[in-house]
Amino acid sequence: MSLELIDVRKSYREPGGAELPILNISHFTLEEGEQVALIGQSGGGKTTLLNVISGLTRPDSGRVIIGGLDVTDLPEPARDRFRAERIGIVFQTFHLLPAFTALENVLLGMAFAGKQSRKYATELLDLMGLKARMNHKPGQLSVGEQQRVSVARALASRPRLMLADEPTASVDLANQENILKLLQETCREKNVSLLLVTHSQEVSSQFERVEQLSDFNQIEVHA
Amino acid sequence: MNLVTIAFKSMKHRLVPSLLTSLSVALGVALMVAVLILNTVVTKMFQETGSGYDLVVGPQGSATQLILSTIYHIDNPIENLPWRYYQEWQEDPRVKYAIPFNMGDTTEVGNFPIVGTTPQYFITEYAPDKKFRVGKNENGLRGTWDAVIGSEVAKRNGWKQGTKFKMIHAGQDDHVHEEEFTVQGVLAPTGTPNDRTAFVHIDGFFMMSDHSKPVRDAIKMEAQFFRETEEQVTERHKKDIDEILRHEGESDDEHAHHNHGPTPDIQKEVTSILLVLEGTSLQRANRALIIQGELREGRRSQAANPVQIMARLITNLVGNIRLAFLYMTSLIIVVSGIGIFVSIYNSMSDRKREIAVMRALGARRTTVFSLILMESVLLCLLGGIFGLLFGHAIVFVAAPIIEARSGLLIESLAFTPVELIVIPILVVMASLVGFLPGLTAYQSDVAEGLQS
């Protein structure tokens, strides 16, 4: 699915009461099936941007258009539904639920979209090379394995847009490349658009299209 | 995976706190169930016991004492009534059966209460549509020295048909009567105090030493009771009294009269009389009221309705105890509810992340709210079900102990439909308890939750 951001602004209030602008993006687009790495420094608003896109955070103004649908106007339950069905998210710290096995975590990725397929969940875990790890709980998995489970979970509801928030930042070097590859290949294979944010040149160098957040985020960055 | 399995798995993940909170609910429910069952069983027993008799007639005094001693054998008899009075009741046209009761003695072995009565007692229904039954080839009271024993007496003492036993004279541990009665039959269990009673033929009862009243006392008492002169009484029983006085002259041996046939009427007394009245149940109820009024005016005896007296006792005494127990167990359940609240509420800060992750996966606010509520309901229901089982286990264990201590027969596997109200009560409580944590989940900020 394509993604288009128009005049998206988001600011937080500092404890003192002063406005702290985080996002001010006049225009940004991502084509259907496209993969882009967005580079930005720590505290630059990358996570906030992904939250705004996924509908977890409301922008102060502007429009987020996904697959031609202006999601900013949707009431919250509809945004939740849209996120459940169309958007997959991979977090820097995986955010797997410790009470559930790898397979159950992947099933949770489908649960709120109302379509559950144990077969597809198994398939995805297999694809991530975790066939033998399905019934392990996150605590029993290495960080690399945990992140691969979370990629499988993000893909579980067959989303059209994948948002990845520094997916390799918490993973050991040996696994970084592997995870990035898996993410890119499966997204390509399943025709899922991929927006990956990172602060690492090394990661962004793996992408054909690389954008600097600061290039189009028109805010004065605090020192 | 649906909400229930999701809630269940996250409960399982926090196994120890979940179990502890469930256990506290279980404890409250178990106690409540035990109280409810014991109460129902006991109430039923009290309502049924003695319901076969319209009235119990006894000397003036406490009606409760009269019923407790006659029907339950757990209080001392008040005093005695002359035999002639019992005979009057037998002749009263309103009376279908009059059954004399003589009490006070106990079995030498096991200390079970003895009742001296007539065979009529065993052919009369002890409760509507309920008749005494003895074993195959066993008999009721036929001969003077025959006895019929309750099922518990048989079980505890290991007595059966043919067993001979002695009894202890009222209130005097060291005075064992010489005379022996022979068990002719064992009553099938009735769930009433009859089960722990030994019945002996009233003729034999009178013929035992010290059971026939010295003749001069007897004359005095009968005269007083019927408001006659002693001369009038003596005249009435002239033949018997002459005979007795003649024997007294013959021998000083206090047991001498044993060999001289049945006890003369003048020397007989009864402790109470069971009355079954003639007529339809409405007529019987009316007649009972009339008789009660008559006796009240007569001022020498009283008649009490066993079911009424027990109903009053239950509401006044047992009822209050039951209420206190129910308050207490309700309190325990409420406290355990608060425990669940504290436990879930405390876990909410740990679960901010989990909730945020589910929201990020597309769960709605209402979904995470339901999830927390579901967990609360599951914890309460789990505790509730465990508590129901545990409660029945308590009854199962307590029943024989209570039975041994008080003689109340309690069905150890009794089930009362009332106890099922704990389920909806628990669901309501769980919903109340889960509401605030659920609301916290509903309102929690996803972006913030994902930071942690």
Ligand SMILES: Nc1ncnc2c1ncn2[C@@H]1O[C@H](COP(=O)(O)OP(=O)(O)O)[C@@H](O)[C@H]1O
């Ligand atoms: N809820 C919030 N309230 C106030 N400030 C926030 C909030 N969330 C994020 N920020 C601030 O916004 C800035 C951008 O944060 P973030 O989007 O997490 O950056 P990045 O992911 O690029 O490191 C940071 O300075 C952060 O402190």
Ligand SMILES: [Mg+2]
């Ligand atoms: Mg970030």
